[in-house]
Amino acid sequence: MAANDLHYGSDASGLVWGYLFDREAGTAQALDARRALSWLDEPDQHDGQFVWLHFNLSNAASEKWMRTHATLADEFYEALHQGSRSTRIEVADDTLIAVINDVSHDFAFEASDTSTLWLTLAPQMVISARRTPLRSIERLHQAVQRGATIHSPVQLLEHLLRDQADVLVKIVRDSIARVDGIEDSLLAGRLRHKREDLGTMRRVLVRLQRLLAPEPAALFRLLQRPPRWIGEHDIEELRQATEEFAVVLSDMSALQERIKLLQEEIAARVNEANGRSLFVLTIVTVLALPINMIAGLLGMNVGGLPLAAHPHGFWIVVGVVTAFTAVAGVVVLRLQHE
Numbered sequence: 001m002a003a004n005d006l007h008y009g010s011d012a013s014g015l016v017w018g019y020l021f022d023r024e025a026g027t028a029q030a031l032d033a034r035r036a037l038s039w040l041d042e043p044d045q046h047d048g049q050f051v052w053l054h055f056n057l058s059n060a061a062s063e064k065w066m067r068t069h070a071t072l073a074d075e076f077y078e079a080l081h082q083g084s085r086s087t088r089i090e091v092a093d094d095t096l097i098a099v100i101n102d103v104s105h106d107f108a109f110e111a112s113d114t115s116t117l118w119l120t121l122a123p124q125m126v127i128s129a130r131r132t133p134l135r136s137i138e139r140l141h142q143a144v145q146r147g148a149t150i151h152s153p154v155q156l157l158e159h160l161l162r163d164q165a166d167v168l169v170k171i172v173r174d175s176i177a178r179v180d181g182i183e184d185s186l187l188a189g190r191l192r193h194k195r196e197d198l199g200t201m202r203r204v205l206v207r208l209q210r211l212l213a214p215e216p217a218a219l220f221r222l223l224q225r226p227p228r229w230i231g232e233h234d235i236e237e238l239r240q241a242t243e244e245f246a247v248v249l250s251d252m253s254a255l256q257e258r259i260k261l262l263q264e265e266i267a268a269r270v271n272e273a274n275g276r277s278l279f280v281l282t283i284v285t286v287l288a289l290p291i292n293m294i295a296g297l298l299g300m301n302v303g304g305l306p307l308a309a310h311p312h313g314f315w316i317v318v319g320v321v322t323a324f325t326a327v328a329g330v331v332v333l334r335l336q337h338e
Contacts, residue, residue, distance in 0.1 A: 010055065014062025018053045019144055021156075026149030028052075037069055040125075050153055052144075054137070055129040062129060070127060073097060076120045080129070087212055089219055094227050096121040098157065101211040102134040102164055103171065114211060119160075121153045123229040136164035154234035161219075161241040168208070168248045175201060175255055183262060186269075198266070202259045209252050212245075283332050290324035 010016045011033055018031035020039065031039070036053055053070075055062040063080065066072060075092040079099050089098045098119040115132045128137065140160050150156050182198065219242040226235055294317065298305060310316065 010059050010062070012061060013065040014055045014057070014059035015065070016054045016056050017141060018051065021050050021052065021150055023048050023050065023151050026151045027147070028144050028150065033065070040069055050124045050126065052126040052128070052153075052156060054141070055127070057129050057131045066127065066129075070125070072120055072127065076118065076127075079118055089222050091222065091225070091227055094122075094229070096154075096157070096222075096227065100136075100160070100164065102136045103167060103208070104132055104134060114207065119157065121157060123153070126153045126156050135167045136160055139163040139167070152231070152234055154230050155237065158234070158237045158241045161238075161245060165241070165245045165248050168212070168245075168252070171208070172248065172251050172255060175205065179255070179259060179262065186262065186265065198259050198263050202256055202263075205252055205256050205259070209249060209256075212249065286328050286332055287325055290328060291321045294321050294324075 013033040015033045015036070018033070018036045019028040020031050020035075021028045031051060031053070036051060039049075039051055055066065057063065057080070063077070067077070073092040073095055075090065076095075076097050079097060087099060087101050089096060091097075096119075098117075098121070100117045100119065101114055102117055103114055115130065115134055117128060117130045117134055117137055119126065119128045130137065137160065140156070140163050143159065143163070144150070148159070150159060178201065179198075219238060223235055223239055223242075298317065306313075
């Protein structure tokens, strides 16, 4: 357990897991770093196979191992250290380099719960790397463990994109359920949520869309001029995965508009409630104005106060105050109806 903690969930080389795939059968068998190294030393003798190696970049040994034992394009290492996290898929030295943004494994609608996955695909090798556990790559790993058939590196990427779309679909469904609850509470007049809650959800969805939206366009550009080793079947599968992903992004945009409308409705209701409160306060102020003015005048300790010696002076003043208050009330009510 201490050794696993020291290596951040990977082995000493930074490898989290590795698999050797049979192209014809589509089955996979687990690989450790030693067997993976032996396979990479003689790739020409394994025409009917390809490997998938997944590394944890939190382990400093990962990049060193890849540079030493795997022949990868320089663009892949540049992508690992670039500040830009925009999703993209590029062709470099007849290999594919993908930068894919995904949600963390314990995603909880926080803006910081997104991270990046880097991949490079060659005819006989797929290498992926990440710094934090991500949902889509974990789903792909579980599918391989359950015996999913994968016949090519591009099919592995296509499976990953579909898993990522499924993760986003779940996020959208959870968001819709939360928005439905808020909308029902709003219609029932017992809204307990603040506009800030909707604002937080909307910001997370905007962030996810901003990080993921370039992906369909990048894939469509790739499909126009793919590398020579990608077959027609794989290109068609990638195209379908891209279309499914575009639908998810469209649903996310529609949900953002719905959240925006709810925010505007809540703001309108809050303004209406504030208006009613101000109106009530105005009525109370107007009705209390006569008694305050007369009480202020009669409260002066000066000579000559009217009715000071009259035996019914108090009741006369009360009658005058009541009359003025009634007149003020009638005026306010007429103004309200107008």
